[in-house]
Amino acid sequence: MMIPVLIISFVVLAVFSVPVALAVGISVLIAVAFFTPFPTLGLVQRMVTGIDSFVLMAIPFFMLTGRLMNEGGITDRIFEFARCLVGPIRGGLAHANVLASMIFAGMSGSAVADAGGLGMVEIKAMTDQGYRKEFAAAITVASSTIGPIIPPSIPMVIYGAMAEVSVGQLFLAGFVPGILMGLSLMGMVYFLSFREHMPKDKGYRFVEIWHSFRKAFFPLLTPVILIGGILSGIFTPTEAAAVSTIYAFALSFVVYKTVRIKDIPSILIDTFVTTAVVMFIISTTAGFSWLLIIGKIGKVLQELVFSLTRSPWLVLLCINVVLLFLGCLMEAGVLLILLTPIFVPMMTAMGVDLVHFGVIIVLNLMIGVATPPVGMCLFVVSEANNIKLERLMREIIPQVIPLILVLFVVTYFPDLVLWLPRWLMAPR
Amino acid sequence: MLLFLSRLSELTDRLVRILLVPFALFTILIVFFEVLMRYVFRAPIITSVELARLGFVWSCFFGATVCFKRQKHIQFLFFTENFGRRGKRIVQATVDLLSLGFFLFLMVKGIQMAEAVEPTYFPALGWSQLWLYLPLPLNALFMLIHTIARLGDQLSATAPPREGHKVP
Numbered sequence: 001m002m003i004p005v006l007i008i009s010f011v012v013l014a015v016f017s018v019p020v021a022l023a024v025g026i027s028v029l030i031a032v033a034f035f036t037p038f039p040t041l042g043l044v045q046r047m048v049t050g051i052d053s054f055v056l057m058a059i060p061f062f063m064l065t066g067r068l069m070n071e072g073g074i075t076d077r078i079f080e081f082a083r084c085l086v087g088p089i090r091g092g093l094a095h096a097n098v099l100a101s102m103i104f105a106g107m108s109g110s111a112v113a114d115a116g117g118l119g120m121v122e123i124k125a126m127t128d129q130g131y132r133k134e135f136a137a138a139i140t141v142a143s144s145t146i147g148p149i150i151p152p153s154i155p156m157v158i159y160g161a162m163a164e165v166s167v168g169q170l171f172l173a174g175f176v177p178g179i180l181m182g183l184s185l186m187g188m189v190y191f192l193s194f195r196e197h198m199p200k201d202k203g204y205r206f207v208e209i210w211h212s213f214r215k216a217f218f219p220l221l222t223p224v225i226l227i228g229g230i231l232s233g234i235f236t237p238t239e240a241a242a243v244s245t246i247y248a249f250a251l252s253f254v255v256y257k258t259v260r261i262k263d264i265p266s267i268l269i270d271t272f273v274t275t276a277v278v279m280f281i282i283s284t285t286a287g288f289s290w291l292l293i294i295g296k297i298g299k300v301l302q303e304l305v306f307s308l309t310r311s312p313w314l315v316l317l318c319i320n321v322v323l324l325f326l327g328c329l330m331e332a333g334v335l336l337i338l339l340t341p342i343f344v345p346m347m348t349a350m351g352v353d354l355v356h357f358g359v360i361i362v363l364n365l366m367i368g369v370a371t372p373p374v375g376m377c378l379f380v381v382s383e384a385n386n387i388k389l390e391r392l393m394r395e396i397i398p399q400v401i402p403l404i405l406v407l408f409v410v411t412y413f414p415d416l417v418l419w420l421p422r423w424l425m426a427p428r
Numbered sequence: 429m430l431l432f433l434s435r436l437s438e439l440t441d442r443l444v445r446i447l448l449v450p451f452a453l454f455t456i457l458i459v460f461f462e463v464l465m466r467y468v469f470r471a472p473i474i475t476s477v478e479l480a481r482l483g484f485v486w487s488c489f490f491g492a493t494v495c496f497k498r499q500k501h502i503q504f505l506f507f508t509e510n511f512g513r514r515g516k517r518i519v520q521a522t523v524d525l526l527s528l529g530f531f532l533f534l535m536v537k538g539i540q541m542a543e544a545v546e547p548t549y550f551p552a553l554g555w556s557q558l559w560l561y562l563p564l565p566l567n568a569l570f571m572l573i574h575t576i577a578r579l580g581d582q583l584s585a586t587a588p589p590r591e592g593h594k595v596p
Contacts, residue, residue, distance in 0.1 A: 013526070014503075014504050015504060015507045016507065016508060016519055016522070016523070017503050017504060017505055017507070017508040017519060017520075017523060018503065018523050018526060018527075019496075019501035019502060019503045019523075019527075020501070020502045020503060020504075021492075021501055021502075022501070022526070022527055022530055025530055025534075026526060026529075026530050029530065029533060040533070040537060041537055041540060041541055041544070043537075044534065044537045044538050044540075044541045044561075044564065045541055045561075047534075047564060048485065048541075048560060048561050048564055051484070051485060051488050052481055052484075052485055052560060053481075054477055054480065054481060056484075057455065057459065057480060057481075057484045060452070060455075060484075060487070061456060061459075064456070234463070234467060235463050238459060239459055239460075239462065239463045242456055242459035242460045242463070243460060243463055245456055245460075246456070246460050264449075264453075265449045268448070268449050268452045268453060269445055269448055269449065269452075269494065271452070272448055272452045272487050272488070272490070272491035272494075273491045273494050273495045273498070273500060275487075275488065275491055276488055276489075276490075276491025276492040276494070276495045277495055277500060277501060277502060279488040279491070279492065280488070280492040280495070280501065281502070283488070283492075330504075331502050333502075334502060
């Protein structure tokens with residue numbers, strides 16, 4: 001009785017526009033108070049211990065790094081460098097858009113930071129060169145989904161903390177899928193470039209490429225510091241996030257002088273307010289997960305699934321379909337926080353590697369941020385560029401196809417995801 | 429009375445934003461300096477993790493309060509946005525009343541929890557665990573103030589249309 005009450009009350013409250021964090025908290029409170037013998041003090045305790053995590057601390061740090069990079073004009077340098085590399089291909093600026101997102105993904109870790117910051121630079125450059133604004137916006141939205149796949153990644157930090165999986169391994173596992181996403185999007189751009197008669201840049205001389213590389217050199221060091229530091233054991237992912245924040249600050253404040261001291265309080269407040277949106281949900285969801293464990297929901301779900309099939313591949317197919325569907329309807333962060341405690345026990349029982357599953361779930365949800373009707377990046381880009389949402393929604397469809405193909409490749413070829421963490425983080 | 433509540437809510441918001449900045453800055457700096465001290469000066473700060481955890485929990489709850497004031501918490505509007513003006517106001521008032529009850533619960537139980545953990549200590553810092561649990565009832569109080577002020581606005585029918593972090 002407790003679990004149906006928990007779920008029904010949450011759905012009713014959420015549908016009636018109660019903020020998700022409060023809807024979860026209130027439904028947990030009702031379930032604990034009336035359907036368990038436990039004191040409600042347990043909910044309060046879990047709300048604090050749920051966010052008292054050194055791992056989760058990486059979330060605001062990565063957000064702040066992305067924000068400082070955007071404020072500091074670093075994104076322009078990255079885009080210029082990407083343009084020099086792939087600009088001369090047909091549809092060059094669209095390719096540069098994807099490549100710049102792949103590079104920026106190594107610094108930020110948030111799709112919205114990519115779409116909202118780097119995306120603005122990319123769309124302006126593309127429309128100036130004669131690209132249709134809707135197409136420029138659509139490729140920006142699609143490429144922004146690479147942000148949380150190539151390390152660092154905010155959703156992977158959340159998943160790692162909730163599923164108790166190594167964040168370092170998750171980061172490394174995201175490399176190959178992220179590169180595949182980029183290449184598949186570039187393939188689609190190349191395919192569309194003939195139909196759309198896309199322009200291309202003149203060939204760049206080596207001196208020009210070298211010059212743009214020099215301009216982007218310090219920002220390009222960020223992923224090297226991050227991943228190098230984690231792999232060499234110098235610091236943990238959270239410490240890496242703090243180091244990258246200070247590095248981004250040093251670049252924006254000292255080297256490029258684009259951020260002033262008086263900007264810092266508002267940047268900090270905005271970042272922590274955005275973080276709090278996720279953290280408050282995680283806080284109340286800690287009680288939700290506790291009740292799911294008490295209600296043995298993982299076991300119930302597992303028995304239900306096992307009565308239908310024992311094939312992990314079939315189950316993963318169903319999970320992909322469910323996540324793609326839910327990702328279209330609900331916000332990615334909310335889904336990740338709510339579904340991780342439900343799916344992880346089942347995956348463990350089925351012998352699916354939790355690092356592999358982490359990449360699958362995050363990739364699914366990132367496709368969700370680019371798909372209508374509830375794609376956060378769609379909203380950000382359409383609002384910031386004054387493009388009708390319906391037109392952007394139509395334009396994004398061909399861009400999502402390669403991402404879904406990559407999702408299925410990643411799902412059914414786990415070695416593709418796992419070889420890098422196994423190789424680089426194997427116990428020595 | 430309504431004006432007083434509104435001013436109290438604004439004052440609380442300003443106070444929380446002022447408090448958030450040093451806590452957030454401290455959290456970042458302590459983690460960074462831990463790495464610096466450990467690898468450059470070979471003198472690790474043994475209390476750094478506990479200090480960072482404290483700073484982070486405080487910053488998150490302060491952030492949640494500012495977020496609540498700005499109505500930026502994620503909510504689904506696809507169902508209620510089809511309601512008429514009167515329907516929307518009823519829904520909003522119900523949401524605010526539910527929030528009020530929940531924050532009241534968090535404040536009372538949060539204080540009890542803080543009292544319960546008061547005799548326990550952080551292993552490295554030696555500080556009472558009270559400091560870890562205190563931001564919850566404190567921010568529940570702040571959010572309670574915002575909710576009451578918003579309800580007051582509702583009653584006087586001057587409430588602005590709900591904005592926030594919409595998920596249509």
